[in-house]
Amino acid sequence: MDDDRKKRSLKRLNFKDKYRLGIYNDTTYEQVFHFRLKGREVLVVLVIFIFLLVGLNTFFIAFTPIREFIPGYPNKETRRIMQNNVLKIDSLENEIAEWTHYWNNSIRVLSGSSTQIVQNPPDSNIENKPFVDVRSKQDSIFRDRIEQEEKFDFRENLSFKKGRNIAEIHFMAPLKGKITSKFNSKENHLGIDIVSSPNDVVVATFDGTVIVAEWTIETGNTILIQHSDNIVSVYKHNAKLLKKQGSKVKTGDAIAIMGNSGELTYGPHLHFELWNSGVPIDPEQYIVF
Numbered sequence: 457m458d459d460d461r462k463k464r465s466l467k468r469l470n471f472k473d474k475y476r477l478g479i480y481n482d483t484t485y486e487q488v489f490h491f492r493l494k495g496r497e498v499l500v501v502l503v504i505f506i507f508l509l510v511g512l513n514t515f516f517i518a519f520t521p522i523r524e525f526i527p528g529y530p531n532k533e534t535r536r537i538m539q540n541n542v543l544k545i546d547s548l549e550n551e552i553a554e555w556t557h558y559w560n561n562s563i564r565v566l567s568g569s570s571t572q573i574v575q576n577p578p579d580s581n582i583e584n585k586p587f588v589d590v591r592s593k594q595d596s597i598f599r600d601r602i603e604q605e606e607k608f609d610f611r612e613n614l615s616f617k618k619g620r621n622i623a624e625i626h627f628m629a630p631l632k633g634k635i636t637s638k639f640n641s642k643e644n645h646l647g648i649d650i651v652s653s654p655n656d657v658v659v660a661t662f663d664g665t666v667i668v669a670e671w672t673i674e675t676g677n678t679i680l681i682q683h684s685d686n687i688v689s690v691y692k693h694n695a696k697l698l699k700k701q702g703s704k705v706k707t708g709d710a711i712a713i714m715g716n717s718g719e720l721t722y723g724p725h726l727h728f729e730l731w732n733s734g735v736p737i738d739p740e741q742y743i744v745f
Contacts, residue, residue, distance in 0.1 A: 627743045639738040646736035647729030658712040660705040676717025690729035
């Protein structure tokens with residue numbers, strides 16, 4: 457019997473029939489509101505209602521703070537922090553690439569060698585090619601630009617006359633400690649490694665001007681000081697730098713804190729190099745450690 461009733465009910469559902477939707481007072485059963493629809497009009501009303509419901513949900517989720525209550529959806533502050541972090545990371549990557557490029561060019565200019573370096577930063581769209589010219593046009597322009605900049609002008613206000621023999625200069629040990637790796641040009645170890653107590657201060661070995669004070673991937677926090685008589689001292693793998701590029705320093709001035717920064721390091725130590733007229737020399741021949 458139930459099946460027969462269901463079949464008869466389904467037969468009575470016809471789009472040609474009219475339907476009434478009303479609202480009644482539950483106490484008096486008085487009809488408060490009603491409207492009539494045909495079968496097809498009911499279907500149209502249902503479709504319009506569904507579209508309105510979806511549209512309203514989309515609007516509230518996209519343009520109102522209600523979306524922040526959805527599980528897993530980041531709020532405004534979180535999105536702002538994420539955007540700032542992305543911008544900072546991108547800026548740091550560009551800064552590292554630019555200073556690594558500048559560092560390589562500075563070393564090449566100071567040493568006068570024909571070491572192969574990348575002519576453009578790693579993130580450049582220009583194809584990276586090895587720089588093989590000993591005295592190219594670009595190299596000459598770069599030399600002139602550095603020599604003309606005020607903070608790199610080492611031709612004036614030098615406390616020692618030029619041309620002095622390096623043996624006549626009294627250098628100070630940049631760090632008191634134990635030498636764990638000596639100078640060996642054949643193995644491309646162009647300086648000495650000094651190990652001391654943690655957080656020991658690294659000092660300038662001689663009067664001069666800081667020409668590089670930056671972080672690089674391989675050598676970490678690094679300082680280069682240009683001295684008179686065409687001498688350059690190099691201090692690598694520092695934990696912290698105490699001087700900025702362009703700073704004037706005196707012999708014994710604190711310039712860094714010994715550390716373990718950079719990829720080419722085996723532990724806390726100072727890698728110290730001494731260059732004379734573009735040639736690396738053994739610091740132990742001129743400094744008492």
